[in-house]
Amino acid sequence: MQKRLWIFLLCAFTVAAVYDRRIVGGHRLPLQSTRVVAIGDIHGDFDAFVGILQRAQLVDTSRKWSGRNTTLVQTGDLLDRGPKTRAVMDLLMALQKDAPRQGGRVIVLMGNHEAMNIYGDLRYVTANDYAAYTDNRSENRRKSAYAAFAAMYGKAPPVSEDEWMKSHPAGFIEHREIFGPDGKYGKWLRTLPAAARVDDSIFLHGGIHPDFASWTVDKINEGVRTEVKAFDAYKKFMVDEKIALPFFILDELASAARAAVEKKFDALKDFLGLDGWLSIHPDGPLWFRGYAEWTDAEGAPQIQRLTAGLGVSRFVVGHTPQAGRIVARFGGKVYLIDTGMLSSYYPGGRATALSIQDGKISEISE
Numbered sequence: 414m415q416k417r418l419w420i421f422l423l424c425a426f427t428v429a430a431v432y433d434r435r436i437v438g439g440h441r442l443p444l445q446s447t448r449v450v451a452i453g454d455i456h457g458d459f460d461a462f463v464g465i466l467q468r469a470q471l472v473d474t475s476r477k478w479s480g481r482n483t484t485l486v487q488t489g490d491l492l493d494r495g496p497k498t499r500a501v502m503d504l505l506m507a508l509q510k511d512a513p514r515q516g517g518r519v520i521v522l523m524g525n526h527e528a529m530n531i532y533g534d535l536r537y538v539t540a541n542d543y544a545a546y547t548d549n550r551s552e553n554r555r556k557s558a559y560a561a562f563a564a565m566y567g568k569a570p571p572v573s574e575d576e577w578m579k580s581h582p583a584g585f586i587e588h589r590e591i592f593g594p595d596g597k598y599g600k601w602l603r604t605l606p607a608a609a610r611v612d613d614s615i616f617l618h619g620g621i622h623p624d625f626a627s628w629t630v631d632k633i634n635e636g637v638r639t640e641v642k643a644f645d646a647y648k649k650f651m652v653d654e655k656i657a658l659p660f661f662i663l664d665e666l667a668s669a670a671r672a673a674v675e676k677k678f679d680a681l682k683d684f685l686g687l688d689g690w691l692s693i694h695p696d697g698p699l700w701f702r703g704y705a706e707w708t709d710a711e712g713a714p715q716i717q718r719l720t721a722g723l724g725v726s727r728f729v730v731g732h733t734p735q736a737g738r739i740v741a742r743f744g745g746k747v748y749l750i751d752t753g754m755l756s757s758y759y760p761g762g763r764a765t766a767l768s769i770q771d772g773k774i775s776e777i778s779e
Contacts (some may be wrong), residue, residue: 414497415669416769417609420542426561429513430442430698431455433459434525438686439590440545444483447482447483447770447771448482448484448767448768448769448770449483449484449485449486449611449612449614449768449769449770449778450469450471450480450483450484450485450489450504450767450768450769451485451486451487451488451729451766451767451769452465452466452469452486452488452750452764452765452766452767453487453488453490453618453731453732453750453751453752453754453765454488454489454490454524454731454732454734454751454753454754454755455487455490455491455495455501455754455755456490456491456492456493456494456495456498456754456755456758457490457491457492457493457494457495457496457497457498457501457539457542457755458495458497458501458754458755458757458764459495459496459497459500459501459504460497461754461755461756461763461764461779462501462504462764463504464756464764464779465474465475465569465754465764465766465777465779466485466767468668468764468766468777468778469766469768469776469777470481471485472508472519476504476507477511477530477696478508478511478512478514478519478706479514479515480512480515480612481513481515481516481517482516482517483512483517484518484519484520484611485508485517485518485519485520486520486522486609486616486729487505487511487519487520487521487522488522488524488617488618488729488730488732488750488751489521489522489523489524489525489526489527489528489605489617489618489699489731490524490525490526490527490614490618490731490733491505491521491524491526491675492524492527492529492530492537492538492542493526493529493530493537493538493539493542494539494755494758495539495755495757496539496541497541497545498542498545499542499545499546499598502598502601503576503628505519505521507732509521509583513742519549520606520611520616521605522605522606522607522608522609522617522618522697522729523602523605523606523607523637523692524617524618524619524699524732525618525699525732526739527602527605528637528641528692528693528699529640530572530592530602530642531592531599531602531603531644531662531690532663532687532693533589533661533662533665534662534663534664535662538588540582541582541586541687542584542614543582543583543585543772544583544584545689546584546588546591547583547584547587548587551580551583551584551586551587552583553656554586554587555578555581555583555585555586555635558581558586558658559574559577559578559581561658562577569740575577581660582662585754586660589659589660590659590660592734593659594658599779603638603641604743606630606634606637607626607633607634607637607692607698608621608630608633608634608664608698608700608717609630609638610630610725612769613623613724613725613726613727614725614727614728614729614769615630615725615728615729616728616729616730617698617728617730618698618699618730618731618732619697619698619699619700619701619702619704619730619731619732620698620701620703620704620728620730620732621633621698621701621719622697622701622703622719623703623715623719623724625696626697626718626722626723627722628720629723630723633691633698636691636692637692637697637699638700640687640690640691640693641690641692644687646675647670648661648666648685648768650680650681650718651666651673651681653671654673654678656669656672656678657669661739662733666684667684667685667687670684670685671685687771696725698733700732701732702732702733703715704716704728704742704749705730705732705733705735705740705746705749706733708762709742709743712742712743712747713743715743716728716742716743716746716747717743717746720746724747725749727745727746728746728747728748729747729748729750729767730748730749730750730751731749731750732749732751733749733751734751734752734753734759734762735749735752735753736752736761737752737753737762737763738752738763738765738766738776738778739752739765739767739776741774745774746766748774749766750765751766752765763778763779764778764779765777765778765779766778
């Protein structure tokens with residue numbers, strides 16, 4: 414079994430390496446659009462999201478696409494904290510199918526919270542989130558899951574049944590399944606790019622750290638995609654070897670991997686280095702906050718090098734909440750578009766959108 418895991422991971426990373434050589438040496442035409450609208454972090458605030466879509470004339474009162482040939486870019490963090498993350502995903506998935514009928518496009522990017530949900534870092538998943546996945550069999554599934562957990566650890570499980578039930582509410586098991594590689598939302602989330610270039614703008618959730626200045630958009634996307642595939646392979650291996658259970662969260666998987674390595678499961682050694690992965694590291698494209706946190710003196714030369722090297726005019730990013738309005742930095746080479754849409758969590762926040770049309774950039778707000 415360890416041999417099969419090694420072969421899968423070798424193939425995945427080899428494909429990525431070949432792909433990278435092809436794109437670094439070649440040229441990809443950027444996506445073209447007459448009007449681009451970008452919306453930052455949603456965090457489950459479905460009502461505010463619909464409101465700003467309507468304000469931007471992208472959806473009608475029935476929540477159907479009305480934006481004609483506009484390109485909508487959502488820069489990630491659909492999930493966590495807010496009350497209606499499932500409804501947000503359903504709407505975006507529907508708009509991705511609906512918009513092309515009018516010549517439009519909907520590009521949804523992966524944010525750090527999407528990666529967290531894929532990997533099982535569930536610190537910000539709310540009770541409402543879990544409840545959205547319950548049905549009349551949820552309690553039976555939860556009891557069966559605890560029985561499997563207790564059986565794995567024998568007479569001394571690390572937590573009591575009451576403690577386990579508190580941390581695994583009804584809907585938890587269904588949530589983990591539907592966010593898995595074969596689940597409705599997990600399958601969709603795994604298709605999301607980390608970055609997109611549209612015309613002369615690059616959109617992503619966090620930012621491109623100067624250490625990755627030579628990386629193309631395609632290389633960034635393939636790097637994150639390869640890590641997600643590797644994670645799925647590691648987790649499947651652990652479940653198949655009865656080292657872990659399918660509903661284990663990230664911390665439990667890491668603990669299981671450490672214990673397994675001590676028992677000579679060498680194939681899991683690299684998994685223990687996941688803190689250095691592009692999709693998890695603080696300087697990776699899903700997490701980097703430099704564009705918001707650099708001083709003007711620190712950031713101006715860095716942004717100049719990054720935009721010049723990538724041949725674009727600007728970066729449009731979310732991730733770091735601003736005080737209720739979009740902020741332009743470094744002479745308009747960076748736009749920070751996370752304005753705290755989920756105002757119940759971010760006091761003073763509101764829904765906004767960035768419009769780029771005919772060379773003019775403007776803010777749309779409630």
